[in-house]
Amino acid sequence: MGNYNENFSKRICRPVIVLLFILVVNSFSNFSSVNAETKEDVLNTVVNYLKAQKDCNVEDMITYSERAHQISNVKEFYKMMCKKLPLQEAKITNISIINETTALVSIEATHKDRIFIGTSPVIKKEGKWKIIRGIPGSEYVEYSSKTNRDDTEDEVKRSIEEYSKAIKSGDINEIKKYIAISSDKKKNRLEQHFKAISKEPIPQVTPLGIKVISDTFAIAQIQTSNEHFSLTQNYAVCQEEGQWKVVFGHTLTNSAIPKNDKSVEVK
Structure with a gap:
């Protein structure tokens, strides 16, 4: 009886594994296409x-x-x-x-x-x-006053602020919630990068100016402040699954x- 169950399980498992493999390959092929x-x-x-x-x-x-x-x-x-x-x-x-x-x-x-x-x-x-x-140079910063800033700008600003908090926490999964990664970036190196940052003096990430271009895209002027210097650069910010995310690894x-x-x- 034990051999029968074992053989039966093997007969069932093999097709299931093959089916899962086919689904994964097809999913990857569809994504690639x-x-x-x-x-x-x-x-x-x-x-x-x-x-x-x-x-x-x-x-x-x-x-x-x-x-x-x-x-x-x-x-x-x-x-x-x-x-x-x-x-x-x-x-x-x-x-x-x-x-x-x-x-x-x-x-x-x-x-x-x-x-x-x-x-x-x-x-x-x-x-x-x-x-x-x-797109203006990074030295140009456009500030929005509270009177003319819309809800989308506030959403983008909050996401960047949450991204800054996540960096300080050193929680890789929390950081990933607020960054978008291009298809040509290696994610394992990304994790190594953030782990290294969490062991060093952690920079302060501050949104200075935000320009909303569409319902799913904005340009943010972000200041990264370290102990001895600060740097202001233009970043792409896009929306994925309802969440605004900073495009990591590329500046405008x-x-x-x-x-x-x-x-x-x-x-």
Whole structure:
């Protein structure tokens, strides 16, 4: 009787294990295909915007982009930008998919007398992907007064404050509640990073300014204060499953370096 039960259990367990394996593989394949499709959509959006900028196609520039700060006449602004600072060449150096509505793209844009290097969000808004342009440098901080701050800004601010508390607690699971991780980040290294931080003088994380771009995306200017220095940077903050989360491992940058005809190329 004991052998019968044992053999019966083995016959049942093997198909169950195989079924679970198939479900896991299919789930991973579906995630990978969705991730690949999202990456392709994001890439096409950014390429179309950069081509439009190079050709000074203002209508397409508007179609594939959104300004971080509203401009009263964006069409005239883009016309002026194309005329004064025509784009000669652009390279997309990296794309990081955060979730189904948020991605980050790094671009190197060459103009006649300067090169812009930056990382910008690409968000899905009303079913369409758009690259967010006009993100100010980290030295610029926009404060919202209590009178014009909306509920969403308050929610984002509270999430960043809870993130700061979680870092101080050293609780990895609590920290994970308030961070979004791109698909190209290794999660085991992430845990090692936060464990190391918890053993050192813990930094103070303070939200200074918040700009809500959509129902699921915001830009936050966050100050990280240590014992001997402080650093202010722009971060992407996105919503996942009803929770606002800071995108970890990527800051939003926008920098320019001068360029002339006497550049020295080192190979």
